[in-house]
Amino acid sequence: xxxxxxxxxxxxxxxxxxxxxxxxxxxxxxxxxxxxxxxxxxxxxxxxxxxxxxxxxxxxxxxxxxxxxxxxxxxxxxxxxxxxxxxxxxxxxxxxxxxxxxxxxxxxxxxxxxxxxxxxxxxxxxxxxxxxxxxxxxxxxxxxxxxxxxxxxxxxxxxxxxxxxxx
Numbered sequence: 001x002x003x004x005x006x007x008x009x010x011x012x013x014x015x016x017x018x019x020x021x022x023x024x025x026x027x028x029x030x031x032x033x034x035x036x037x038x039x040x041x042x043x044x045x046x047x048x049x050x051x052x053x054x055x056x057x058x059x060x061x062x063x064x065x066x067x068x069x070x071x072x073x074x075x076x077x078x079x080x081x082x083x084x085x086x087x088x089x090x091x092x093x094x095x096x097x098x099x100x101x102x103x104x105x106x107x108x109x110x111x112x113x114x115x116x117x118x119x120x121x122x123x124x125x126x127x128x129x130x131x132x133x134x135x136x137x138x139x140x141x142x143x144x145x146x147x148x149x150x151x152x153x154x155x156x157x158x159x160x161x162x163x164x165x166x167x
Contacts, residue, residue, distance in 0.1 A: 044081045046072060049093070057099045057119070067093035071107055073119070085122040089115055098137045098145070100159065106145060108134040114147065116159065128157065 047066035055063040061084065062074045071094050073085040092110035100106045104125065105117040114128040114137075134147040134155075143160040 042081075044074060046074070046083075052093060052095050053097060055097050055099065058102060063097055063099075063105065065094040065097050065107065069093060069109070069111075071097055071105070071117075073122075085119070087117050087122050087124075089117075089124045089127070092133075095133065095135050096137050098139055100139055100145065101142075106137055106139075106159070108137055108147065114157070130155075 046064050047068045047070065049067035051064050051066050053065040055065075057063055057073075060076060062076060063071055064074065065071050069088070069090045069092060071087040072083040073087075074081075075084055078084075087105070087107070090107065090109035090111050090113065094107050094109045097105055097107040099119075100116065103119055105119055107115050107117065109115070110133045112130050112133050114130065114134060115124055116126040116128075117123065118125055130147075130149075132149045132151055134149040136146075136148040138146050140146055140156065143158050145157050145159060146154050147157065148154045
């Protein structure tokens, strides 16, 4: 009886796994799938510490958040790989950010603050101090954002008056 074999291509190399290999426990066998080869088009040396988040803004630029306490705005097309804008103000790592409106960004940090920024100028517009760091932010409507952190709660902030509205 001829042994049956599975065949998969991995980066143009042929791999064969015997379905009836007595040396391998059937429960331990894994399927090998085709591995695609992708080319890195560009590398940006972005920060001095870990990059924690990348956000695509509505204008097509990229915002990167980092454990180096900064956020940087990048043009995808810029061959010089220099930031368009650097946002400084957080005193600990920036873990999350969203584009809140066409001209503003909201960021959260391990420093227990939510900061609102003007995209064009890079200036901090406002700062909201919280009881713990927030790791997730999403926009709910034109004035409300929802944030969540390590205390298992979701908090809603009204950015039109910088107050927590619902707990």
